[in-house]
Amino acid sequence: xxxxxxxxxxxxxxxxxxxxxxxxxxxxxxxxxxxxxxxxxxxxxxxxxxxxxxxxxxxxxxxxxxxxxxxxxxxxxxxxxxxxxxxxxxxxxxxxxxxxxxxxxxxxxxxxxxxxxxxxxxxxxxxxxxxxxxxxxxxxxxxxxxxxxxxxxxxxxxxxxxxxxxxxxxxxxxxxxxxxxxxxxxxxxxxxxxxxxxxxxxxxxxxxxxx
Amino acid sequence: xxxxxxxxxxxxxxxxxxxxxxxxxxxxxxxxxxxxxxxxxxxxxxxxxxxxxxxxxxxxxxxxxxxxxxxxxxxxxxxxxxxxxxxxxxxxxxxxxxxxxxxxxxxxxxxxxxxxxxxxxxxxxxxxxxxxxxxxxxxxxxxxxxxxxxxxxxxxxxxxxxxxxxxxxxxxxxxxxxxxxxxxxxxxxxxxxxxxxxxxxxxxxxxxxxx
DNA sequence: TCACTTTTCGAACCGTCGTTCGAAACGCGC
DNA sequence: GCGCGTTTCGAACGACGGTTCGAAAAGTGA
Numbered sequence: 001x002x003x004x005x006x007x008x009x010x011x012x013x014x015x016x017x018x019x020x021x022x023x024x025x026x027x028x029x030x031x032x033x034x035x036x037x038x039x040x041x042x043x044x045x046x047x048x049x050x051x052x053x054x055x056x057x058x059x060x061x062x063x064x065x066x067x068x069x070x071x072x073x074x075x076x077x078x079x080x081x082x083x084x085x086x087x088x089x090x091x092x093x094x095x096x097x098x099x100x101x102x103x104x105x106x107x108x109x110x111x112x113x114x115x116x117x118x119x120x121x122x123x124x125x126x127x128x129x130x131x132x133x134x135x136x137x138x139x140x141x142x143x144x145x146x147x148x149x150x151x152x153x154x155x156x157x158x159x160x161x162x163x164x165x166x167x168x169x170x171x172x173x174x175x176x177x178x179x180x181x182x183x184x185x186x187x188x189x190x191x192x193x194x195x196x197x198x199x200x201x202x203x204x205x206x207x208x209x210x211x
Numbered sequence: 212x213x214x215x216x217x218x219x220x221x222x223x224x225x226x227x228x229x230x231x232x233x234x235x236x237x238x239x240x241x242x243x244x245x246x247x248x249x250x251x252x253x254x255x256x257x258x259x260x261x262x263x264x265x266x267x268x269x270x271x272x273x274x275x276x277x278x279x280x281x282x283x284x285x286x287x288x289x290x291x292x293x294x295x296x297x298x299x300x301x302x303x304x305x306x307x308x309x310x311x312x313x314x315x316x317x318x319x320x321x322x323x324x325x326x327x328x329x330x331x332x333x334x335x336x337x338x339x340x341x342x343x344x345x346x347x348x349x350x351x352x353x354x355x356x357x358x359x360x361x362x363x364x365x366x367x368x369x370x371x372x373x374x375x376x377x378x379x380x381x382x383x384x385x386x387x388x389x390x391x392x393x394x395x396x397x398x399x400x401x402x403x404x405x406x407x408x409x410x411x412x413x414x415x416x417x418x419x420x421x422x
Numbered sequence: 423t424c425a426c427t428t429t430t431c432g433a434a435c436c437g438t439c440g441t442t443c444g445a446a447a448c449g450c451g452c
Numbered sequence: 453g454c455g456c457g458t459t460t461c462g463a464a465c466g467a468c469g470g471t472t473c474g475a476a477a478a479g480t481g482a
Contacts, residue, residue, distance in 0.1 A: 011308055014225035018470060028431045030472080035429095039470065097222055132386070138371070138379040141364050142357040145380075146387070149356020160349070168349040169356075175343070176357070176387030229440060239461045241442080250440065 001049075004042045009083075009151060013043055044103040051110045053082050058117045068125040069174050075118070076147055076170035083151045084162040115140060122177060132179035139177060146173045212260075215253045220362060224254055255314040262321045264293050269328045279336040280389045286329070287358055287381035294362045295373040326351060333388060342388045350388060357384040 003025035007016045018039055022029040036042045057078040061071040100107075119140040125131030133139035150169055154162065214236035218227045229250055233240040247253045268289040272282040311318075330351040336342030344350035361380055365373065 012223070012225060014223055015308060017468085019468095029470090030432075031430050033471070097226065134382060135371075135379050138376060139383050141360065142380045142383040145360025145363075146353040146357040146384075149352065149359055152356075153352050160346075165349060168346050169353045171345060172350050172353040172387045173357075176383045178386070228438080230438095240440090241462080242460050244441070245459065 001042070001045055005046045008043065008046060040100045040103060044100060044107065047107050048110065050082055051107070051114060054079055054114055055110070055117075057082075058114060061121065062117070068121065068128070068130045069178055072118075072121060072125075072177065073170050073174045075121075076143070076173045077166040079144075079147045080150050080166035080169050081162060083148065084154050084156075084165065115144065118144070125177070129179070131177045133177055143173050143177060146176070212253070212256055216257045219254070219257060251311045251314060255311065255318065258318050259321070261293055262318070262325060265290055265325055266321070266328075268293075269325060272332065273328070279332065279339070279341045280385050283329075283332060283336075283388065284381050284385045286332075287354070287384045288377040290355075290358045291361050291377035291380050292373060294359065295365050295367075295376065326355065329355070336388070344388055354384050354388060357387070 004016075004021045007021045007024055010016075011020070018032060019029045021042070022032045025032070032042075036045070057075050061075040064071050064074075119136050122131060122133060122140050122143070123136040126133050126136060146169060150165060154165055156162070160168075215227075215232045218232045218235055221227075222231070229243060230240045232253070233243045236243070247256070268286050272286040275282050275285075330347055333342060333344060333351050333354070334347040337344050337347060357380060361376060365376055367373070371379075
């Protein structure tokens, strides 16, 4: 499972091959199937385990009595560490498309439970004026995005350790929710004309509303 | 290309099939190859175009004279709109693995140019004390993560429009750079014992520092 | 040593996917 | 209608990936 998580994180789920996973685990491809029913199950276990750990962190954040920003910061740092450092951690919980009819539902349910839990914390913080967010749902997802994206760029052989990255990213993510925004011009006076349509010369414009 | 971008965003690059793209574009699979050399080129065009638009937004942010947070906010909102709203936009620029030997270099170079440009803005803001970030590189990537992640959860038929989401996410992302951490216990007094090593019985420890 | 279970693996099956080929259908100027 | 370039597509090829099969090797307890 550790090998699978590694390969999933490095190549992405769809691009990861069972033969590659097997070789990373020092097994023959066929032998993998005596431990796992198939690729989907492997993916499911990785995701399920990561989510379980994150839900534990969420429960801890709920029960602590420290100020909300501090609790969220710990939650965020643990979240990032789950993706990066912990050997068995996997960023696979981000790709839910794919295939599994039954398994997918279980993962999505768990993931939603996690997200809803965080959103409840955020919304509560906003109500108590300890946090600031225009929309708790969007803010929560942006918050999670800053955390999840680390799986895309972190390199274990890089300059900073997983712990350092987790701390820095967690600080950033929580700062986005903290109040006392420093008088940013709320809507920006800049012209803002998207330079849209971009004059594409293009071959021709077939298929305009066919079907 | 619009159809390809759609399928790429929905299924991911590796999981997207040429047959599916073709059918989404009302073409036969074979016919696709009279307009594009192959899947890689299709991917390249999508990524290149998105990046081009983002680089334009970056150039605008560089030349404006508004306060830095406001400029970053506009840049962020445009970035999100590139991923979400603009029909031809594509979130494909996030998957650079895959295959292309020559094309890959060009995309990565362009992406790095974009990231470096933003990082320069951030670092400059930190120097002028208009922004706050412990590490400009990590902060920039967390910033971009909050933006990029929208491609994973945004649904066009959802409650809020792409513009609303872009605004809210951009506000959050910039707040993470402009908010002084409000005396969050810097290292959090919470116990924090990662429940690490998790007692894995493990088979054996081959390949420790192999390479 | 002997059954019996567990683990391992080489080889192959089968589907899918990216891609190509050859030719039919179309558009258009003459 | 006739040529000619463009567009379209059905069918198939080759490769790769997930998976299965059957049996050999390794472990286990008496």
